[in-house]
Amino acid sequence: MGTERIWLFDLDNTLHNAAASAFGRLNLAMTAYIERELGVGADEANRLRIDYWHRYGATMLGLIRHHGVKPAHFLHHTHLLPGLERELVHHPHDLAALRGLRGQKWILTNAPVAYAERVLRALGLSRHIDGIVGIEQMRMFGQWRPKPDARMFRALAARLGVPPRRCVLVEDTLVHQKAAYAVGMRTVWMQRWAKHGTKRGGQGPEVGVYLHRRPAYVCARIATLQQLRRVP
Numbered sequence: 001m002g003t004e005r006i007w008l009f010d011l012d013n014t015l016h017n018a019a020a021s022a023f024g025r026l027n028l029a030m031t032a033y034i035e036r037e038l039g040v041g042a043d044e045a046n047r048l049r050i051d052y053w054h055r056y057g058a059t060m061l062g063l064i065r066h067h068g069v070k071p072a073h074f075l076h077h078t079h080l081l082p083g084l085e086r087e088l089v090h091h092p093h094d095l096a097a098l099r100g101l102r103g104q105k106w107i108l109t110n111a112p113v114a115y116a117e118r119v120l121r122a123l124g125l126s127r128h129i130d131g132i133v134g135i136e137q138m139r140m141f142g143q144w145r146p147k148p149d150a151r152m153f154r155a156l157a158a159r160l161g162v163p164p165r166r167c168v169l170v171e172d173t174l175v176h177q178k179a180a181y182a183v184g185m186r187t188v189w190m191q192r193w194a195k196h197g198t199k200r201g202g203q204g205p206e207v208g209v210y211l212h213r214r215p216a217y218v219c220a221r222i223a224t225l226q227q228l229r230r231v232p
Contacts, residue, residue, distance in 0.1 A: 005103035006160055006167045007228075008185075009129075010147075011116055012109065013172040013193040015225075016123060017089035020193075022081065029078040030059055038067055057175075058110050058135065058146050071144075075112040075135070085122040091192070097225035098128040107132040108156070108169070110146045148179035157185070168231065170222075174215065181217035188231055189214070192223045 012018035027049065034045035052062025063069035098105060105128060109116050113134035120126040133156060138146045145152040157164040164184035171177050172194055177187040214221055220231045 003166070006157075006162055007101065007103055007105045008108040008156075008167055008169045008180075009105065010109060010169075010171040010173065010176070010190070011107055011111060011119060014170060014190045015090065015094065015107075015125065016119065017193045020089045021087040022084060022119075025081050025084070026078060029081065033074060033078050034063070037069065057148055058144075060135070061144055061146070064144065071136075075115075079112055079115040081115075084118070088119065088122050090123050091224065094225050095124055095128070097228065098125060101225075101228055104130045104160075106130055106160075107134075108147070109133070110135050110138075112136060147173070148176040150179045150183050153180050153183045153185060157183070170228070174218070178215070178217045181219075186219045186231075187217060188228065189218045189221045190223075191221055 009015060012022055016022075030049050031042065031045045034040065034048055035042055038045070038048075040048070048062070049059050052059045052066075056062050056065070060069070060071060060074050063074060064071060107116050107120070107129055109132070111134060113132050113136055116132050116134055117126070120129060120132075135144070135146050138144060138149070138152050140151060140155060145155075147153075153167075153169075154164065157167055160167070164180075165186070167180075168186040168188060169177060169180040170188045170190055171180075172190045174189065177189060181187045220227075222228060222231070
């Protein structure tokens with residue numbers, strides 16, 4: 001493998017426009033799950049979903065810590081999303097861009113593996129991906145460590161058998177990039193769907209941020225996967 005890059009791609013709002021499809025449905029599914037399993041009203045369920053997401057980086061972590069929710073049960077019931085495949089929005093040139101990109105290509109997502117596999121199949125990208133690291137694999141010493149946990153980024157590089165500097169994280173979420181950069185990874189900010197969401201009132205962690213700035217921990221900004229070939 002020599003000096004070959006390891007590309008770590010986020011999934012939602014990086015390889016497809018989740019703000020136009022999955023995010024809204026996931027929010028509703030998680031709120032309904034909290035309402036049902038915790039026996040609270042819809043407003044309180046929605047408040048908990050948002051609060052835990054901001055505090056822990058994933059709603060599930062707050063539900064595990066404070067309510068004893070079973071992770072597998074939560075992930076299964078909140079990611080059923082019947083008919084999602086018909087709603088996915090992506091760029092038609094992404095297939096060729098991934099096919100021509102040198103180096104290993106992995107998915108690194110805080111979503112479950114089954115959901116990632118389903119989305120990749122629907123987008124026609126599965127055969128161009130070398131592996132998937134979903135939230136189920138982001139555990140260390142019995143503790144959940146999803147993005148943006150720096151310990152997980154270090155452990156992932158070790159698992160792949162490369163120093164962090166050989167890894168390039170392609171993400172729409174800045175806080176994840178900041179953590180990856182801190183451990184020595186290269187970072188690429190995918191802004192295509194963030195721009196789309198800003199124009200159309202979409203959803204997602206970077207909607208509303210000033211997209212023309214480039215924080216010091218962002219090595220490059222892109223709007224298409226084709227631009228990855230020019231990342232230094």
